[in-house]
Amino acid sequence: MIARKQNLGKYFDGECILSENKQDNIPKVISIVGPTASGKTSLGIALAKKLAERGIRAEIINADAYQMYRYMDIGTAKASAQEQAEVPHHLLDIIDPEETMTVARFQTLARQCISELQSRGVRPILVGGSGLYARAAVDDITFPGTDESIRAALEERERKEGAGALFDELQRKDPVAAAHMDARNPRRTIRALEVIELTGKPYSATLPKYKYVIDCVQIGLDLRREDLDKRVDLRTQIMREQGFVDEVRAIRGRLGVTAARALGYQQIMDYLDGVWSEDEAFADIAQKTRRLARKQMGWFGRDARIYWLDALRPDLAEAALAIVDAADAGEFDCNSSDATEHATQHHLGDAFNV
Numbered sequence: 001m002i003a004r005k006q007n008l009g010k011y012f013d014g015e016c017i018l019s020e021n022k023q024d025n026i027p028k029v030i031s032i033v034g035p036t037a038s039g040k041t042s043l044g045i046a047l048a049k050k051l052a053e054r055g056i057r058a059e060i061i062n063a064d065a066y067q068m069y070r071y072m073d074i075g076t077a078k079a080s081a082q083e084q085a086e087v088p089h090h091l092l093d094i095i096d097p098e099e100t101m102t103v104a105r106f107q108t109l110a111r112q113c114i115s116e117l118q119s120r121g122v123r124p125i126l127v128g129g130s131g132l133y134a135r136a137a138v139d140d141i142t143f144p145g146t147d148e149s150i151r152a153a154l155e156e157r158e159r160k161e162g163a164g165a166l167f168d169e170l171q172r173k174d175p176v177a178a179a180h181m182d183a184r185n186p187r188r189t190i191r192a193l194e195v196i197e198l199t200g201k202p203y204s205a206t207l208p209k210y211k212y213v214i215d216c217v218q219i220g221l222d223l224r225r226e227d228l229d230k231r232v233d234l235r236t237q238i239m240r241e242q243g244f245v246d247e248v249r250a251i252r253g254r255l256g257v258t259a260a261r262a263l264g265y266q267q268i269m270d271y272l273d274g275v276w277s278e279d280e281a282f283a284d285i286a287q288k289t290r291r292l293a294r295k296q297m298g299w300f301g302r303d304a305r306i307y308w309l310d311a312l313r314p315d316l317a318e319a320a321l322a323i324v325d326a327a328d329a330g331e332f333d334c335n336s337s338d339a340t341e342h343a344t345q346h347h348l349g350d351a352f353n354v
Helices: 042-051 081-086 103-119 131-137 149-160 161-172 175-178 185-200 224-244 244-254 263-270 278-301 316-329
Strands: 029-035 060-063 123-127 209-212 218-220 306-310
Touching: 029 042, 029 131, 042 060, 042 081, 042 123, 042 161, 042 316, 060 161, 081 103, 103 123, 103 131, 131 224, 131 278, 131 306, 149 161, 149 185, 161 175, 161 185, 224 244, 244 263, 263 278, 306 316
Parallel strands: 029 123, 029 218, 060 123, 218 306
Antiparallel strands: none
């Protein structure tokens, strides 16, 4: 039996959301999602090897925002040289730390990569914990442009009038968008107002839709909170042992605004500047990583198309392959009742056992 997410309580409210470009001759893209430290990279490699045993070539496309930066290896838990040698990886180490990676730029790169792999008969496996990035590759998501003058004017208003005044304006112009945003996040409010002025349309009209434009099957890795916390603590300890402090020391002068947001780098820079001890820095990294993992699960929890598996099960790769096989056979399409009968909701909750 297959694990199925039932966040909506029923199968897409009775509607099946399929890809607009579903082609029988092209297998679905496989997307592996889940919180940080859940084992996505390992599963991606194991699944590619399982497919290779059947004579099917599969390669991994990175969908983690910060793993695209060169020299940021330990802090982002990038696949090792050995892992990359076992299965080819794409979109790793493609920009320097001074540069800016945006989800719109990633979308173009990822879709080009998917198309190129499929043209060679290679099955793409998307792997990453950046929820919006993973969805941008396969979903109906558009990214309006930017206008520096509009944004600058809004930022000046925020300084003079306060974030609350801008959020009040957003509530008047686009109550749907405002209802799904945090009034304490002025950066998002400014972006929403910028898009409204730039396009003449509500910002909510540009929000991501849960609809594939590239045929896909999503597999989610689920852990109980206590197990996830243990994994986070272990990963943080391994980062320390592998020389994360030296990594940050070597590249800190090159970190641009975007790259510097990667969790852990600011904590180590503060340690190097004498703000706190090394122990305190790594304790803060672990704490904030646990918090990030919960936010990631909240993000993925809104996507009812994800098939969740217990990340600790010993036959994880086989179970994931069973989901891929079922998806390829059309068992999750509109005419299948199996997808509803065996629905499950992650806990960071209780994963259904296949």
